Amino acid sequence: MNKYLPFVFLCSTLQLQAEPNVSISYKFYDIYPKSFKEIEKEMNDRTPILKNGVRYKGYTAWYVKWRFKWWNDGNSCKITSVSTSLDVSYTMPRIPDNFTVNPSIRKAFNNYYQVLLKHEQGHKDSGLFAARDIEKALLGLGSFNNCKTLETAANNKGHQVIKKYNQRDINYDKRTKHGRLQGVDINRFIPD
Incomplete structure (x- = not known):
């Protein structure tokens, strides 16, 4: 029976972090x-x-x-849970299905589209990483003397994380030359 005690203790000390709710359009x-x-x-x-x-x-x-709940014991205020959601919107080109085009042109475009979308998904990852980091950062804020101070600190921390991942997007585009180094170039898919 004692062999299970350390496992129970470990589980009770871990703060579980939920995966962000992701919506893509x-x-x-x-x-x-x-x-x-x-x-x-x-x-x-x-x-x-x-x-x-x-x-x-x-x-x-x-x-x-992000949303968070806190516990106020009368002397201090501490975040007890955090949830995040991520809304992602891709703006992409398409050849309409009802537009008559040579199948080889459509195929070249579709192949290009897949590489472009993969690059754009790298930007989506910035949002996903930001959501996860916000949950972690807010859960680790500690106790505050009052809940208003806690609320301000939590929102400031959330905005700091967003800035970090906005910069990640900028760096990602610089590093990949806006996807060109990942193959985002229609000429790669056009036959000679």
Whole structure:
């Protein structure tokens, strides 16, 4: 019977962290290429994504929300649980199904699309890591003299984590040259 006591003690001292609730949505902009060379032109002409004067083919927006509960024993206030949610919205190109196009053009575009989406999922990961880190950081805040101070500290900590992962996105794009080093280049999928 004593051999189970250490296991029970370990379980009671661990704070369990829930996985964030993730919601993913897509916004598409349609392109209508009639040749391989028109794929790039159509994406450049039709993309709604414009950041600092530069047009992009794909974009990921992520938003982390957090909620927490605390316990006030009259002398101090401490967070007892945290939950996070992550909303991800991808903006991506597509050739509409009802647009008649040479199957080899559609295939080249679809192959490009998969590589672009994989790059964009790297941005989604920033949001996922942020949500997880917020849960961990808020659970580790410790006790405060009053709950208003705790609430302010928790929200400030959450915003600090968001800034860190916004910078991760910037670094990710620099490191991958906006996905080009990961193969995000339509010319890779166009036959010679």
